[in-house]
Amino acid sequence: MKDAPPIIEFVEIHKDYVTEAVVVRALRGVNLTIRQGEFVAIIGQSGSGKSTMMNIIGCLDRPTRGKYILDGIDVGSRSNDARAIVRNHLIGFVFQGFNLLPRTTALENVELPLVYRGVGAAERRKRALASLNAVGLGARLHHTPNQLSGGQQQRVAIARALVTQPPLLLADEPTGNLDTRTSYEVLDLLQRLNREQGITIVLVTHERDIADCASRVVEMRDGSVRRDIVNERPTDAARALAELPVQDEHGAAS
C-alpha cells in the first residue's frame, strides 16, 4: 500500500469563509496524501473542518490557497465545468442523507451519472443493473426512494456512486441516518469494495467505532490534521454484524 501511487494530495490547503467581515478559517494548511487502494476515515467533531475537507476532496468546492492534486490532475483551480467532469469520472459520492432523486426509480437514479457522461440508454441500463446487483438490490429496480428502507436507499446511492467505476469513493457520514445493523451492512459493503476491487475509500464520520472500520484514521481539529494513524486492526464489519443480537422483522432485539 505504501508504494501505491497517490490519488489525493493536499499541499498546504487553506479554506477561508468570509461572512460579513468575519473570516472563518475552516482549513489552516492541511497536508495529506492518500494512496490508491486505501480506506481512510476522516474523523472530527463538528467545526473541525472535516466537511470542508470533504467538499474540497470531492471537487465540490475550491481551496482558498494550496494545491490539490487528484489522480495526477491539479484540480484546485479548475473551472466549474472541468470539476464537474472530474466528479463524474473520478469520484463516487455517498451522502448521509442518501441524496437520491425523489419520485425516481432506483434504476434511473443509478443511471443518472452515465446520462451526464453521454452513455446510450441500453448501455446505461446494463451497467446500472450490474451495479444494483453488486449491492444486492437486483430485486428492487423499480422502487422509488420512498418505497425503500434507509439501508436500501444507501445501497442505491452506493450503486450510483459505483456505476461510473470511479477510482475514489467519498462517503460522508454514510451511516449517520442508519441503525447499527444497517450501518454495519453498509460498512461491510464498503470494506468488500475496497478489498475486492481496490477502490480508494474516504469516509467522513464523527463516530469512533465507524472510523475503526478503516485502515487509516485522520483526526481533524480546528482546521488542521491533529493525528494521522494507521489502524493495524480495523474492525471487520461482517464479523461485527454477526455478533449483533438477532432482530425480528419489527426491529426489536430478541
Added chain:
Amino acid sequence: MNGLFRVFSAIAIAMRAVLRNKLRAALTILGITIGIAAVVTMTALGDGARAKINGQITNLGSNALIVFPQSARASGARTTGGSKLSESDCQALERESTSIKVAVPFLRASAQVVYEGQNAKAEVIGSRIAYLEVRNWKLQSGEPWTVPAENVSEKIAVIGAGTAKDLFGAADPVGRWIRIGRHPYRVLGVLEEKGPSPFGRSQDDVVIMPITTMRSHVRFTRPGETDAIMMSATSPETTDRAKKQAEEILRQRHRIREGDEDDFLIRTQAEFQQMQDSIYGVLSLLLVGIAAVSLVVGGIGVMNIMLVSVTERTREIGIRMAIGAREMDILVQFLVESLVLATLGGIVGTTLGYGAIVGLGAALDLPMKLAPQALAVALGTSTAIGLVFGFFPARRAARMDPVQALGRE
C-alpha cells in the same frame, strides 16, 4: 448524435417534471394558453370580418360615388346653410360629365310602415328608379316603377327583403298596399336581400319610392332639394375621373371661387373601403396589443413558476452537480422544462382558439379559418416565450454552488 441524445433525454426529464405537477403546470400555462387562443381567434376573426366586408362593398357597386353637402368655410367662418345639393345638380352631372353614367338624388327618413296591423320600422328612401342601378340592387319579384310615374308623384314603392318579411311573412307583397303615416303606397316589387351594411345596419329594412312622392307625402322639403347625390361611374376605372369632373361641375354650379373650399364632399367606394380597412387595422392592432400583454403576463407566470421550481429543487440540482452535471446540463434541463411548459400552453391555446374559430364562424356567419401563418406564429411565439422567460431561472439553477445546493454548509 451525442448532442441529439442529450436533447431527447433533457426533454424526457422535463416532461416528467411537468407531469409530476399537473395542476401547477395547467395553472402556469393558463396565461400563455389564453394569449395564444386570443391571437389565433382574433386573427381569424379580423380576417373573416374583413373578407366579409370586402364582399359587401363589392356588392354595393365598386364604381359608386356619393356626394354629400358640406358647410363651406369661407374666410374661416363656417356658414351653416342647409342642403346645398339639388336635383338640377344631378341632371347637370349626368349631362355634362363623360365619366358619370347615372346620378340620382337621395332623400332619407325613418318611418313606421304598416300593413294590416303589422308594424315595421324602415328607412324610407326617395330617389329615382336608377338608384337601384347605382346600388347594384336587383328586384327578386315584381317590377320597378317607370319614369312617368316619378313625374306624377304616384304613391308607389319597392321594398326591401327585410321589410317584406316583417310585414307580409311568406305572402307575396307585390300589388298590395302599405301605409306610411296617413298615405297608402302600392308595392311594385321586392328587392333582393343585401345583408347588413359594413357598419352592421340592416340594408333590407327599406322602402324606396320616387323622390317626388316622398317630398309630397313623407318628408317635406324645398323643391329639388336632396340629401345627397348617388352616382355611378361608367366603369370602375373611370371612378377617379368621374370624381374630378363632378368636382369641377359642382364648383361651377355653386359658384365657388378659385381657392375657396368646396361646399360638398365626394366619396368613392374605394375611399369607403380604405376607411373600413383602416378601422380594421386599428382594431387588429388593439387585439394584437391585448394578446401581447396576456402573452407577456403568461411568460412572467412561467418565469415565476420556474423560479419556484428551481428553488424547490435546489437539492436535486446539487445532487445532479455532484454526480457530474455541468452548468450547461442544468441550464438545458430547466430551459427545456420552461420550453415544454410554454409550448404546451401554445398547443392548448391553439386548440382552444380553433374551437372558438369554428364556434364563432358558425355563430357570426363569418368565413373564419385557422391560417397556417397564425398557427406558426402562435407556436413560434410560445416557444420564444419559453426560451426568454425560462432563461433567467435556468441560469440561476445552472450557477448554483454545489456545496450550498446540497445543503452542506
